[in-house]
Amino acid sequence: ASGEVNVYSWDAYISEDMMQTFEAASGIKVNLSTFGTNNEVLNKLRASKGEGFDIVLPSISSLQSWYDAGAEDGNELLQPIDETRLTAGQINPSIYEKSLDLGASQRGARYGVPFNWGTEGLAFNSEELDLTWETASWNDQWKGEYAGKMAIRPRSGLTSIALMIDGTGKMLDDAYQDEAVAHEVFSKALEFGMDHKPNIKVFWKTAADLTGAFTADGCVVGQSWDGTAINMWKETDGKIRYVSPKEGALTWMDGLCIPSGAVNVDQAYELINFLTSAQGGGMHAVHSGYNSSAIGAEAALDAAAQERFKMIYGPNGEAIANLWWWKPEAGWFSKLRSEYITRWETA
Amino acid sequence: MKNIELDNVTLRFGDFTAVRNATLEIEAGEFFSFLGPSGCGKTTILRMISGFNDPTEGVIRIGGRDMAGIGPNDRPTSLIFQNLALFPLMSVWENIAYGLRVRGLSKKDQRRRADELLDMIALPGQGDKMVSELSGGQKQRVAIARALAVEPAVLLLDEPLSALDLKLRQHMRAELRAIQQRTGVTFIYITHDQGEALTMSDRVAVMSQGGLEQVATPAEIYANPATAFVATFVGENNPLAGHVVDVRNGHAVLDTSMGTLRARNDRNLSIGDKAMLFVRPERCHVARPDAAPENLVSTRVERLDLEGSYINLFARGTCGSRFVVHMTNNQDISHLQRNADVQIGFSADAAIALPATRMA
Amino acid sequence: MKNIELDNVTLRFGDFTAVRNATLEIEAGEFFSFLGPSGCGKTTILRMISGFNDPTEGVIRIGGRDMAGIGPNDRPTSLIFQNLALFPLMSVWENIAYGLRVRGLSKKDQRRRADELLDMIALPGQGDKMVSELSGGQKQRVAIARALAVEPAVLLLDEPLSALDLKLRQHMRAELRAIQQRTGVTFIYITHDQGEALTMSDRVAVMSQGGLEQVATPAEIYANPATAFVATFVGENNPLAGHVVDVRNGHAVLDTSMGTLRARNDRNLSIGDKAMLFVRPERCHVARPDAAPENLVSTRVERLDLEGSYINLFARGTCGSRFVVHMTNNQDISHLQRNADVQIGFSADAAIALPATRMA
Amino acid sequence: MEAISSFRKRYGAILTAYVFVGCAIWLIGMIVAPQLLMVQKSLMYTDPAAAAAVSQMKSATDRLFVEKGRAERELRRIEADIQTGGSAGADQGSGGVFSPFGSTAKRNTGATVAELEQRRDALTLRLGQIADEIAANDAALVQAEKAAKPRVRLQNYFELFSNDANRPIFFKTIWSSILVTAIALVVCYPVAFYLAVSASKDTTALLMLGLIVPYWVNEILRTFSWLMLLSTNGVINQALIWSGLTDTPIDWRGGNSAVLIGMVYAYILFMVFPIYNTVETLDRNQIEAARDLGAPRWFIHWSVVIPHAKPGIAVGCIMTFMLAAGSYAVPVMLGSTTSKWFTEIIYDQFYEGGNWGLGSAYAFVLLITCILFIMTMMRLFRVNLQDIAR
Amino acid sequence: MSDTTHIQPRFALGAWVMDRLPGLYMALFFVYMFMPLAFMMIAAFNTTAVPPTALPFEGFTLKWFGALFSNAPLLAAVANSLIIGLGVVVLSLTLGLSGALLITRLHARAKSVLYAFLVSPLLTPGIILGISTLVFWNSAGMPGGLFVAGLAQSTFIASYCMLMFIARLQRFDNALEEAALDLGASHQQVFRHITMPFLKPTIITAGLIAFLQSFENFNTTVFAIGTETTLTIKLAALARRTPTPEVNALAVIFIALTVVMAILWEVKRRADAAREKAIAERASDADKDMVSLQIGSVVAAGEAK
Numbered sequence A: 001a002s003g004e005v006n007v008y009s010w011d012a013y014i015s016e017d018m019m020q021t022f023e024a025a026s027g028i029k030v031n032l033s034t035f036g037t038n039n040e041v042l043n044k045l046r047a048s049k050g051e052g053f054d055i056v057l058p059s060i061s062s063l064q065s066w067y068d069a070g071a072e073d074g075n076e077l078l079q080p081i082d083e084t085r086l087t088a089g090q091i092n093p094s095i096y097e098k099s100l101d102l103g104a105s106q107r108g109a110r111y112g113v114p115f116n117w118g119t120e121g122l123a124f125n126s127e128e129l130d131l132t133w134e135t136a137s138w139n140d141q142w143k144g145e146y147a148g149k150m151a152i153r154p155r156s157g158l159t160s161i162a163l164m165i166d167g168t169g170k171m172l173d174d175a176y177q178d179e180a181v182a183h184e185v186f187s188k189a190l191e192f193g194m195d196h197k198p199n200i201k202v203f204w205k206t207a208a209d210l211t212g213a214f215t216a217d218g219c220v221v222g223q224s225w226d227g228t229a230i231n232m233w234k235e236t237d238g239k240i241r242y243v244s245p246k247e248g249a250l251t252w253m254d255g256l257c258i259p260s261g262a263v264n265v266d267q268a269y270e271l272i273n274f275l276t277s278a279q280g281g282g283m284h285a286v287h288s289g290y291n292s293s294a295i296g297a298e299a300a301l302d303a304a305a306q307e308r309f310k311m312i313y314g315p316n317g318e319a320i321a322n323l324w325w326w327k328p329e330a331g332w333f334s335k336l337r338s339e340y341i342t343r344w345e346t347a
Numbered sequence B, C: 001m002k003n004i005e006l007d008n009v010t011l012r013f014g015d016f017t018a019v020r021n022a023t024l025e026i027e028a029g030e031f032f033s034f035l036g037p038s039g040c041g042k043t044t045i046l047r048m049i050s051g052f053n054d055p056t057e058g059v060i061r062i063g064g065r066d067m068a069g070i071g072p073n074d075r076p077t078s079l080i081f082q083n084l085a086l087f088p089l090m091s092v093w094e095n096i097a098y099g100l101r102v103r104g105l106s107k108k109d110q111r112r113r114a115d116e117l118l119d120m121i122a123l124p125g126q127g128d129k130m131v132s133e134l135s136g137g138q139k140q141r142v143a144i145a146r147a148l149a150v151e152p153a154v155l156l157l158d159e160p161l162s163a164l165d166l167k168l169r170q171h172m173r174a175e176l177r178a179i180q181q182r183t184g185v186t187f188i189y190i191t192h193d194q195g196e197a198l199t200m201s202d203r204v205a206v207m208s209q210g211g212l213e214q215v216a217t218p219a220e221i222y223a224n225p226a227t228a229f230v231a232t233f234v235g236e237n238n239p240l241a242g243h244v245v246d247v248r249n250g251h252a253v254l255d256t257s258m259g260t261l262r263a264r265n266d267r268n269l270s271i272g273d274k275a276m277l278f279v280r281p282e283r284c285h286v287a288r289p290d291a292a293p294e295n296l297v298s299t300r301v302e303r304l305d306l307e308g309s310y311i312n313l314f315a316r317g318t319c320g321s322r323f324v325v326h327m328t329n330n331q332d333i334s335h336l337q338r339n340a341d342v343q344i345g346f347s348a349d350a351a352i353a354l355p356a357t358r359m360a
Numbered sequence D: 001m002e003a004i005s006s007f008r009k010r011y012g013a014i015l016t017a018y019v020f021v022g023c024a025i026w027l028i029g030m031i032v033a034p035q036l037l038m039v040q041k042s043l044m045y046t047d048p049a050a051a052a053a054v055s056q057m058k059s060a061t062d063r064l065f066v067e068k069g070r071a072e073r074e075l076r077r078i079e080a081d082i083q084t085g086g087s088a089g090a091d092q093g094s095g096g097v098f099s100p101f102g103s104t105a106k107r108n109t110g111a112t113v114a115e116l117e118q119r120r121d122a123l124t125l126r127l128g129q130i131a132d133e134i135a136a137n138d139a140a141l142v143q144a145e146k147a148a149k150p151r152v153r154l155q156n157y158f159e160l161f162s163n164d165a166n167r168p169i170f171f172k173t174i175w176s177s178i179l180v181t182a183i184a185l186v187v188c189y190p191v192a193f194y195l196a197v198s199a200s201k202d203t204t205a206l207l208m209l210g211l212i213v214p215y216w217v218n219e220i221l222r223t224f225s226w227l228m229l230l231s232t233n234g235v236i237n238q239a240l241i242w243s244g245l246t247d248t249p250i251d252w253r254g255g256n257s258a259v260l261i262g263m264v265y266a267y268i269l270f271m272v273f274p275i276y277n278t279v280e281t282l283d284r285n286q287i288e289a290a291r292d293l294g295a296p297r298w299f300i301h302w303s304v305v306i307p308h309a310k311p312g313i314a315v316g317c318i319m320t321f322m323l324a325a326g327s328y329a330v331p332v333m334l335g336s337t338t339s340k341w342f343t344e345i346i347y348d349q350f351y352e353g354g355n356w357g358l359g360s361a362y363a364f365v366l367l368i369t370c371i372l373f374i375m376t377m378m379r380l381f382r383v384n385l386q387d388i389a390r
Numbered sequence E: 001m002s003d004t005t006h007i008q009p010r011f012a013l014g015a016w017v018m019d020r021l022p023g024l025y026m027a028l029f030f031v032y033m034f035m036p037l038a039f040m041m042i043a044a045f046n047t048t049a050v051p052p053t054a055l056p057f058e059g060f061t062l063k064w065f066g067a068l069f070s071n072a073p074l075l076a077a078v079a080n081s082l083i084i085g086l087g088v089v090v091l092s093l094t095l096g097l098s099g100a101l102l103i104t105r106l107h108a109r110a111k112s113v114l115y116a117f118l119v120s121p122l123l124t125p126g127i128i129l130g131i132s133t134l135v136f137w138n139s140a141g142m143p144g145g146l147f148v149a150g151l152a153q154s155t156f157i158a159s160y161c162m163l164m165f166i167a168r169l170q171r172f173d174n175a176l177e178e179a180a181l182d183l184g185a186s187h188q189q190v191f192r193h194i195t196m197p198f199l200k201p202t203i204i205t206a207g208l209i210a211f212l213q214s215f216e217n218f219n220t221t222v223f224a225i226g227t228e229t230t231l232t233i234k235l236a237a238l239a240r241r242t243p244t245p246e247v248n249a250l251a252v253i254f255i256a257l258t259v260v261m262a263i264l265w266e267v268k269r270r271a272d273a274a275r276e277k278a279i280a281e282r283a284s285d286a287d288k289d290m291v292s293l294q295i296g297s298v299v300a301a302g303e304a305k
């Protein structure tokens, strides 16, 4: 095959190396653009009426908003995946199946192929404090001694507070279905967030913001994506570390989707098959610090990475059973939540 | 060679009449000037002749042909604008040859003709300069050459010298006159400078408020103004208002505030008419006590101004009206002290009686 | 009343000497003018007197007091700028009262004094107009009133009339003179217009290239110029270069290209000196064939210009030099055709012999 | 029409066509129509409850489809197992279990054919129910979607003033922009005056160059340069710590201060040049005349220079205010947790919230605010548009 | 006034301060203007990477420039910026000129209304132009992207161009066009021969400024650009919180270009001024020469005998 494929991906997902390997194997050139938030990719694609890219990588749980937006605009943003064109058997079936619970399908048709998953837990400066997977709590970041030294993502911050208050996560799950519950959950979370706002130094939105918070702005603790945190861990020789809190790290899964206006559909499938192969997924895991959906991708990780994994989730991945998954999000839910976020941000 | 006729031409801008019933004929080869105060409609007449404005009423003929509907680019006239309007981005010769260029002449022919004209205006070999490198007087000459290049029958000049300083202006006047005599082209010239109009022109039209006051030779206009406006606008004049009490031998006798005075009666005033008597300051003299000229006016000296070569005597008549006398600075003036009583005399032929109309 | 002394005042801008060793005294109550070509240093002298520039050398005294180190706001002088510099955003009376306002007078007093001054400058009741609503001459008067409001001992005027048109200028000259006589304030007046300087001033200083050429009354300057520069700058003069061959009875005899001529020798030239003879056009006349004046020059008529009340005769001497004669327009000029030979005569007392230095 | 014919007389048909067509495209197609359409968009309002209902119905349907898919797949496996006589291979359905590494197949061994058949019947029954539920949902959806159609309402405008998160931001943005304008004015007036009046010709040329260079440098870079100075580990803190003035870094970027500093810096030159241009036209003789009449310096400024410079001051203020209120780059780059700018809210409505109607309404309100400010300044300082656009 | 030798002691201190205060203020002001830029540029040569900083300066390096030039997405963004820039130049000049011609020739009322509308984009916050253009074209089926961004930018950049053309046209002597007509030229000839050459310098400078404006525009573009990106958008994204010194390297290049352009501009401006002055002087010298020649000949004639 030949040609090119236009990819709209999160920052720091696809390395130069991966693109070269893929191009050498397939003859297809990858044109990469990056985004920083799920809303950004959705609304940009909305503004471009689904045109301009052949593959986009939103979180699977956000796909519900894509379906809603498509219906509202009268213009589907994504096209259904032809599962027969996926290389069979290379994606971990439990992940593949889990993605359906997170909203990968609409009326039975699949729109997103799981690409990777990751968590949002606590990053911390090990020179200032120490946290371990057994004991770390979301509450640790709100301690008074870190006032003005913490970084948090507004969206997941409210969610983690809700999770912390709730304990079980049950009410939070219900909030995704019921507007009244959602109001209740978020007003409680907001109240806590407002009281503790002086603790916050940086509201981050993108991986770039997050890195800056810990490097340029001197934050010592805060919520972070695991991949970003692991990259900082590597960069700072272990000064910045990461842990999954006991209430459960916030867990997401990103998918590979084909926009309705894609022109290079064949090339898109080819790239999807590469990215979900052990080789592609492995390279991604090494490069980004996230976890691939491909079977056997973890084999690519070195000993240090394995060691890090144990420090985050426990020697046998005990914390993984505890993960709290982002639920499929309808448009009304994210609008409602963003109102609370704005209030928090602008207070 | 084509003559120009204006036949009862009127031009209105909205309600405002800029030119009113102008009728005149300009002979081919003439140097003809329009003279008048600012805003009297001179430029407007010129723009009508060259085709930038169309008359509201009346007909303009050039060489007998009605010009209505013929654009400026198709008339046998060339206009030299008040500010010359040379093309600043073209060289001197390109300016001169512009009219030929738009007529499709070859570059070589353009250049040759431009060089001829440069010789004519005494700027040989200066064709490759830029316009901005020329002096004011040289620019003037280039503008003329540019206008002449298309061999117009008529050259229209709108106050071409008003921007120049005095010395240069005097020089350029002579140049212009010389060029006109050399080429034989009809020159129509606009100015509000009477010195300019009088020294250069074959004939002059004096305008005021859109109308023609008098069309005549310069000497005629100076010596025999047709109206009170002309008498006061052209040169200085001492006006004396009164009414006619007697008419005899081509002279009229006027009863004025300064006494009964005699003057020429070229306009055939009759007894009882309101009239003005005009006498020029230089035609007056301080009368010797023993003199008995025809007209004598008693005044008192107010001021004596020494202005270079001349002495101006300002005097005031018994009833308050002012009187000015010009004398050259070569007389004994010791007796003309402030407040001295003097008799001012002038001959009846030096004065002229005109109907009492608007003055300048 | 304070007199002004300049004692050997020099001002240099870097290498350039704008004013050179100026020494003069201006009496209190005098109307004193500086006359000179553009760039000769007139404004610079005025700015030194009013304190905007400090002399590089020399001393300026006002009323006997050395002015060094005293700023413009503390000198008993008021300057009227060339462009008037009225404050366009203030009304007329606010302009006039500005000096009083900065002195802390109450608004009522300001207004009262402004109204007095408005009366004085013959603009009663116009205080509430804006400056832009005034005519040029009215603005002029307001500028004077503003300067007078602070009761200066000396009023400095920098070419105040140069922006006005001729008619208005003549009018304003008379006004200025009248105001000066009424207030008795010392006026120091700058102009490059000789007519202005000569008709208005008690005394005139003629400047050239930063130096004072002559300081004298207008009549003196016109009749007895001290240098060739003054002779040619003030009024028109026919210059004839030559050298002195004889000196007798206060007269010098010069050998010139136009023959041997006699002239007054006020500057005490001696035999052999290079000299210039100057005679004014109006002191010359066309000599009757039978006349035998002291000086006679043979020329040929080149041109005869009729300019309103005057006739200018341009003639050229045998060896090419030009000669101008002014006559009033009341003579018989029929014999003065182009190319006619004429003898031009003038008396020895009408001519003056001066050292041959730079002319204007 | 008269304009066209007189224009045509002057320029001929071709040029006239170019000029009029060009102006029409620009004026109507690029200025007026887009604004009108934006206003129209801002009036489109969807009832959020109705939209939520639609969305909830749809996602319920989606979940039913997922369940249906899983049931069908299991059914197929059970059928196969029954065929092979109750083998031990059926997958229990991995729906809830997440095992990212290693094998996930929890085989349900040892089920009998009877058990399998029982399960098959249960599944078949369930599939029938699912089909009914989907059909019911779809029928209800038609009604719900009707209710969720966008309508023309002023709701988006009310939203700004009823939303107690956005309203304070709006007023804060306006107030801060006024503050930026005032600071810039105070800083710039002496500079402009010095340039126009006091400096010699050569110095002026040099200083102007010194002003033009930062003026031409990208706004982003100008802002970025302050980011480097103000961040916790930035140049200023480094210098302070190095010099021993402080040992803990100072948080320069807390609150609004960094944004204000950045904006003053980014837009200051839009204040200098207009003031300079007007002061420069002041006849220096007027200053000297005032001095000659005895006025002290400050009074000359108050009574002569500032009144003259009014149009320039108005223009500078208008430009600075407009740029500050409409700035997106500076608050985004220098902002802190409490410095949100109104433009960021607008951006979020477009590119985060996906609510174009609300975004358009907010944008229109901002536009109106700027127009009001401009008109106030023009009134106050008695200047007209011609003065502004120079 | 400063070189006066007569300052009296009691004024000395006050005068000393008053004389230097403005200079001091200006010096401070320019430090304020340039210091941030200077530190930003220094950081581009510092080996410290995270975060980029000028202090402490740990070692000189050029590697960030190398990194910059091998950053493919950045280079693609540059290409987009250039494409938009060129489009904007063409469109803005065309529209700006048509507006300027119409406004300078129109009379009274219509003129000021049209003027108000055509300069209004300059007084409109950039994001609003971006939004309205996006909304407009989106509803016409054209998604955000290079084209829409170019149109959005042109909306106000054309106003800049128009103002420059108006300024130039106001100095245009209409008599020139009439003179050409009078000499027989057709309307098109007049425009080609007279009007266009007169406007040429403005076309060049306005084009340049239009390009610069487009190249550095952020507030408008960020809305209208859709999924594409330009250098400035990219730069802003990079610079937000975790800039790498590559951004500083880019800044150095930007500023260097700006300085060079500004200096060239100033040099050209001065050269123009000097040339015009020289021409004016030469012209008046020529006039003087003519006069002095006449006087000189009189004197010379006198001396000859």
Ligand SMILES: Nc1ncnc2c1ncn2[C@@H]1O[C@H](COP(=O)(O)OP(=O)(O)OP(=O)(O)O)[C@@H](O)[C@H]1O
Binding pocket: B013, B016, B018, B036, B037, B038, B039, B040, B041, B042, B043, B044, B045, B192
């Ligand atoms: N296009 C026009 N529309 C209306 N009025 C006009 C127009 N052109 C000229 N006028 C008026 O017509 C009158 C005559 O104008 P014109 O230009 O002919 O005067 P002029 O005699 O040339 O004066 P000047 O010596 O000042 O040039 C003036 O009052 C002028 O205001």
Ligand SMILES: Nc1ncnc2c1ncn2[C@@H]1O[C@H](COP(=O)(O)OP(=O)(O)OP(=O)(O)O)[C@@H](O)[C@H]1O
Binding pocket: C013, C016, C018, C036, C037, C038, C039, C040, C041, C042, C043, C044, C045, C192
């Ligand atoms: N600030 C200055 N620096 C350098 N040279 C100056 C300065 N001010 C004036 N000059 C020079 O000093 C000379 C005298 O200038 P001044 O203004 O006194 O002339 P002026 O006689 O008033 O001329 P004008 O009639 O043109 O006003 C001129 O050659 C001028 O160029």
Ligand SMILES: [Mg+2]
Binding pocket: B042, B043, B044, B158
């Ligand atoms: Mg005219």
Ligand SMILES: [Mg+2]
Binding pocket: C042, C043, C044, C158
């Ligand atoms: Mg002067």
